[in-house]
Amino acid sequence: MLAKSCSVALPIPADNPYSYSVPLPLAERVVPGARVVVSVRSRMLVGVVVECFPEDGSEGLKPVLLAPDSRPLISESLIALAQWMAGYYFTPVGIVLKAMLPGSLWGRSSIVVHEIDGSVAGGGTSAHLMQQLRGKSGKASASSLAKKMGRPIWDTLQRLERVGAVRLETIPPNLGPAAGSIKTISLVTPPQTLLQREELFRRAVKQRQAYETLDALGGECSVRDLKTKHGISGGVIKALVDRGVARFGEEQLLRDPFAELEGSPPVSPDESQDTVIEKIRGTEPGTTHSLFGVTGSGKTLVYLEAVRQQVEAGGGAIVLVPEIALTPQTISRVKGVFGSEVAVLHSALSESERADAWRALSSGAKRVAVGARSAVFAPVRNLAGIVVDEEHEASYKNGEAPRYNARDVAVMRARLEGGKTILSSATPLLETWAARERIEVVRLPDRVSGRPLPKVRLVDLRTEHQVSGRGALPWTKLLDELVRQRLDRDDQVILLLNRRGFAHFLQCGSCGEVSGCPNCSIALTVHSMPRRLFCHYCSYAEDIGVNCANCGDQTSESRGVGTQQLETWLGERFPDARLARMDADTTSGRWSHHRILEDFANHKIDLLFGTQMIAKGLDFPNVTLVGVIDADTGLNLPDFRAAERTFQLVTQVAGRSGRGEKGGEVVVQTRNPEHYALQTASVHDFESFAKIELESREVPAYPPHVGLINVVVSGLSESAVSKAAGDLGVWLRRLVEIKAGSEVNLIGPAPCPLARIKNRWRWHLLLRASNRDLLGRIGRYGSGKASSVVPSGIRVIFDRDPTSLL
Numbered sequence: 040m041l042a043k044s045c046s047v048a049l050p051i052p053a054d055n056p057y058s059y060s061v062p063l064p065l066a067e068r069v070v071p072g073a074r075v076v077v078s079v080r081s082r083m084l085v086g087v088v089v090e091c092f093p094e095d096g097s098e099g100l101k102p103v104l105l106a107p108d109s110r111p112l113i114s115e116s117l118i119a120l121a122q123w124m125a126g127y128y129f130t131p132v133g134i135v136l137k138a139m140l141p142g143s144l145w146g147r148s149s150i151v152v153h154e155i156d157g158s159v160a161g162g163g164t165s166a167h168l169m170q171q172l173r174g175k176s177g178k179a180s181a182s183s184l185a186k187k188m189g190r191p192i193w194d195t196l197q198r199l200e201r202v203g204a205v206r207l208e209t210i211p212p213n214l215g216p217a218a219g220s221i222k223t224i225s226l227v228t229p230p231q232t233l234l235q236r237e238e239l240f241r242r243a244v245k246q247r248q249a250y251e252t253l254d255a256l257g258g259e260c261s262v263r264d265l266k267t268k269h270g271i272s273g274g275v276i277k278a279l280v281d282r283g284v285a286r287f288g289e290e291q292l293l294r295d296p297f298a299e300l301e302g303s304p305p306v307s308p309d310e311s312q313d314t315v316i317e318k319i320r321g322t323e324p325g326t327t328h329s330l331f332g333v334t335g336s337g338k339t340l341v342y343l344e345a346v347r348q349q350v351e352a353g354g355g356a357i358v359l360v361p362e363i364a365l366t367p368q369t370i371s372r373v374k375g376v377f378g379s380e381v382a383v384l385h386s387a388l389s390e391s392e393r394a395d396a397w398r399a400l401s402s403g404a405k406r407v408a409v410g411a412r413s414a415v416f417a418p419v420r421n422l423a424g425i426v427v428d429e430e431h432e433a434s435y436k437n438g439e440a441p442r443y444n445a446r447d448v449a450v451m452r453a454r455l456e457g458g459k460t461i462l463s464s465a466t467p468l469l470e471t472w473a474a475r476e477r478i479e480v481v482r483l484p485d486r487v488s489g490r491p492l493p494k495v496r497l498v499d500l501r502t503e504h505q506v507s508g509r510g511a512l513p514w515t516k517l518l519d520e521l522v523r524q525r526l527d528r529d530d531q532v533i534l535l536l537n538r539r540g541f542a543h544f545l546q547c548g549s550c551g552e553v554s555g556c557p558n559c560s561i562a563l564t565v566h567s568m569p570r571r572l573f574c575h576y577c578s579y580a581e582d583i584g585v586n587c588a589n590c591g592d593q594t595s596e597s598r599g600v601g602t603q604q605l606e607t608w609l610g611e612r613f614p615d616a617r618l619a620r621m622d623a624d625t626t627s628g629r630w631s632h633h634r635i636l637e638d639f640a641n642h643k644i645d646l647l648f649g650t651q652m653i654a655k656g657l658d659f660p661n662v663t664l665v666g667v668i669d670a671d672t673g674l675n676l677p678d679f680r681a682a683e684r685t686f687q688l689v690t691q692v693a694g695r696s697g698r699g700e701k702g703g704e705v706v707v708q709t710r711n712p713e714h715y716a717l718q719t720a721s722v723h724d725f726e727s728f729a730k731i732e733l734e735s736r737e738v739p740a741y742p743p744h745v746g747l748i749n750v751v752v753s754g755l756s757e758s759a760v761s762k763a764a765g766d767l768g769v770w771l772r773r774l775v776e777i778k779a780g781s782e783v784n785l786i787g788p789a790p791c792p793l794a795r796i797k798n799r800w801r802w803h804l805l806l807r808a809s810n811r812d813l814l815g816r817i818g819r820y821g822s823g824k825a826s827s828v829v830p831s832g833i834r835v836i837f838d839r840d841p842t843s844l845l
Contacts, residue, residue, distance in 0.1 A: 044059065253265070665692055
């Protein structure tokens with residue numbers, strides 16, 4: 040039955056969908072999951088239909104203005120997933136749906152103001168607005184005028200339109216990039232006999248050659264391929280059309296920058312891998328698996344083979360990998376198993392490329408999506424399985440609304456659609472490990488071909504002899520000798536220093552003043568190229584002054600080290616080595632980190648060093664030494680996950696060594712060699728680490744023993760934020776007492792460890808409870824009412840299942 044009215048979720052912070060009537064000509068297209076264009080106050084917005092109503096209740100409702108899609112872009116199961124996410128993460132469903140579609144498929148109208156007769160405008164704000172409009176030659180967007188006026192102007196514009204002073208023009212929303220197309224040429228007559236061809240072409244030898252080439256290609260080809268691959272000129276091609284034996288056409292072209300990337304031929308699984316593959320295949324739909332295997336055990340091969348059978352039977356699959364691990368090497372492995380069925384969803388794609396990949400999956404032209412966090416929403420048909428590679432990665436957590444974790448969303452989506460989930464890692468999240476009774480754990484305890492795990496040495500920086508002239512850089516004689524030894528025998532080396540920049544901070548040697556960011560509660564990082572001070576949180580930058588800003592002395596000194604200083608040291612220490620630095624500064628360009636890794640794979644680089652991005656799933660058999668310059672950088676952070684992250688990072692980067700026949704070694708430099716995270720990482724013992732860490736989180740209670748909501752209060756005034764956090768704390772405490780009693784624990788308020796970011800002061804409170812359903816109800820109610828407790832200008836965020844409390 041055709042819809043007469045519908046509920047539309049809009050990409051705005053509205054608690055509930057809006058209702059609209061459905062004009063009869065649009066009724067066939069207005070179905071759940073379809074995009075529609077509707078009016079909201081002065082704007083036209085693109086929204087998504089979440090529900091339709093066949094009964095007549097449309098009186099007084101605004102009509103749907105446009106339904107651009109011939110079929111819904113979002114499936115009913117994805118709508119159900121969006122509604123679950125909206126409830127779980129305390130986010131309006133329209134904001135969740137906005138995250139599900141490529142940004143280019145959402146549009147927003149704009150209002151253009153035209154001057155008609157300024158003499159009837161009157162005085163005050165109206166006169167001021169007309170003056171601004173004349174300054175823009177009598178035509179300007181409403182948003183630019185509002186910015187110039189420094190205040191909302193919609194009421195004023197409506198008044199000016201009523202008296203005839205201005206005309207308001209609404210520019211409809213852009214509905215996204217059109218699908219690409221390619222020009223084709225095809226034969227319009229049956230293949231000619233030899234005699235007919237002689238008669239038809241006579242002396243037009245080149246036209247006959249073109250005709251026969253096109254005939255050999257099946258009668259149709261793209262004009263571009265005919266020119267570039269077969270050497271036929273445009274004039275000859277046009278002559279075939281003029282002669283009436285061929286015609287031009289057009290077909291949809293999917294813009295895919297990975298189309299020419301060849302798949303790596305898959306290897307056959309060994310006996311232990313085959314056993315795990317069959318275990319996963321034999322489980323029921325909806326099952327969640329933890330694929331727990333040491334580094335180098337072939338987990339990628341296992342999870343691809345585990346879902347291959349289902350894809351061959353017509354199902355679809357999603358493979359999630361951390362953004363930095365989404366390399367041509369990874370994509371090539373996936374294409375080696377699934378061939379041309381693979382669509383890549385990557386942040387470095389253009390809007391058109393991303394929209395085309397999305398369309399290919401939505402139409403069923405491709406059935407396997409590989410991508411980072413947001414690929415969990417890929418419109419894969421007949422979803423049979425979702426893989427979350429490196430499931431422990433914090434980058435799967437979204438940093439803005441909706442603040443979802445793609446790992447958890449993947450599990451829920453697979454359950455809703457009857458697919459299986461594979462959570463793959465050598466260092467599983469403790470939340471996964473603690474849920475072993477509900478999650479099917481499958482193990483790969485050994486490396487491929489029986490290769491040994493690399494020997495890990497913990498080097499005590501407090502006692503080990505260090506190389507002279509190193510400055511503040513921790514560089515022991517042992518590490519120096521091992522690096523030189525490997526370079527001399529043409530092996531490759533990876534060095535980890537999880538801190539960008541030249542030095543950690545700049546400090547005056549006379550008065551002790553540290554150069555800090557004026558917008559954030561953090562020291563500025565010294566960079567040498569360019570030579571400036573940078574804030575890695577808000578991008579503030581300033582020149583390095585000759586004199587201390589506090590005392591005027593000229594004795595400012597760099598303290599701590601970063602990857603730029605390491606680069607300088609390595610260049611001086613090993614002048615003949617080919618070096619490459621890999622951090623956020625050197626990989627900001629499109630595909631830049633891919634080029635670095637490709638050069639390393641081709642041994643154009645001898646020594647690769649950088650931040651944690653070099654620890655992610657890289658497989659280079661010629662790497663025989665990995666060095667961790669300073670394992671303590673994250674160990675003592677004021678965050679309950681600090682030890683877990685350190686264990687993960689050291690274990691993962693150690694796993695880059697010894698993947699080939701030469702074997703490998705790892706050196707971890709630390710001032711805390713007795714810490715259990717480093718002790719257990721040095722012997723590749725995740726289970727012992729997990730036992731100790733889980734016990735340490737029992738008192739005080741932290742995840743996975745309890746659920747957690749981090750309530751962050753922020754604003755431009757330190758005193759206003761402090762007071763608002765206190766008022767919110769009183770209100771939340773009363774709410775908890777009434778609704779939950781002692782079952783929910785409220786901690787705080789207190790300043791965040793990073794007390795100011797991007798000029799906003801930050802305080803936080805923690806809500807925690809073992810009863811996660813009850814915690815969710817408190818969070819939903821609190822997030823909906825918090826804005827009425829704090830004054831305007833204060834922002835309150837309820838972040839469920841935070842990955843960090845900094």
